[in-house]
Amino acid sequence: MSASIVGVLALQGAFVAHERALRSVGASTLQVRIPADLDKVQALVMPGGESTTMSKLLVSSGLFDVLADRLHDGLPVFGTCAGMILLATEVLDGREDQRSLGAIDVSVRRNGYGRQVDSFETDIPVTGLSNPFHAVFIRAPKVERLGAGVEVLAECEGVPVLAREGSVTVASFHPELTPDARLHEQFLRHHSII
Numbered sequence: 001m002s003a004s005i006v007g008v009l010a011l012q013g014a015f016v017a018h019e020r021a022l023r024s025v026g027a028s029t030l031q032v033r034i035p036a037d038l039d040k041v042q043a044l045v046m047p048g049g050e051s052t053t054m055s056k057l058l059v060s061s062g063l064f065d066v067l068a069d070r071l072h073d074g075l076p077v078f079g080t081c082a083g084m085i086l087l088a089t090e091v092l093d094g095r096e097d098q099r100s101l102g103a104i105d106v107s108v109r110r111n112g113y114g115r116q117v118d119s120f121e122t123d124i125p126v127t128g129l130s131n132p133f134h135a136v137f138i139r140a141p142k143v144e145r146l147g148a149g150v151e152v153l154a155e156c157e158g159v160p161v162l163a164r165e166g167s168v169t170v171a172s173f174h175p176e177l178t179p180d181a182r183l184h185e186q187f188l189r190h191h192s193i194i
């Protein structure tokens with residue numbers, strides 16, 4: 001079998017930094033912009049950016065429904081920040097026309113930590129990592145409810161910030177913005193991609 005390709009949703013946002021991180025731990029990557037791109041990948045990263053814009057572009061590109069089907073079939077996906085919002089079952093303080101894929105049973109509040117000026121960085125312990133991860137939060141979504149099947153991998157001041165349910169992993173921070181690719185590596189190893 002040929003090596004797996006990890007897609008990076010490249011409609012908008014911080015996708016280049018994710019590609020760099022994935023490649024640094026040995027993955028082959030592909031920028032995903034149209035449904036045919038999605039057919040070629042065995043896992044997907046959904047980056048931070050602006051979830052309202054990405055929601056619109058997912059619909060207009062024809063990706064939304066195809067992606068929903070792939071997620072339903074168990075495509076491993078790692079959504080960070082806006083990517084987390086797009087994967088959640090419930091989005092609080094979203095725009096009325098904003099859609100989410102409902103792939104992980106969490107309720108998240110957009111900009112739940114405040115606005116741009118309230119962006120912050122902090123070191124957090126993560127399940128499976130031997131020392132803390134430097135997490136960068138930028139207008140981050142805040143988890144306000146977790147479904148029973150969701151495993152919390154990291155918390156910040158008692159609030160889940162890294163969580164997994166089945167094939168879906170979400171982070172409210174930006175693991176691609178530091179040189180530390182351990183979370184990308186953990187995601188890929190968990191799904192036997194590297």
Ligand code: GLN
Nearest residue numbers: 048049050051081082139
């Ligand atoms: N607040 C942004 C949104 O609602 C997410 C911020 C980010 O991805 N850095 O989409």
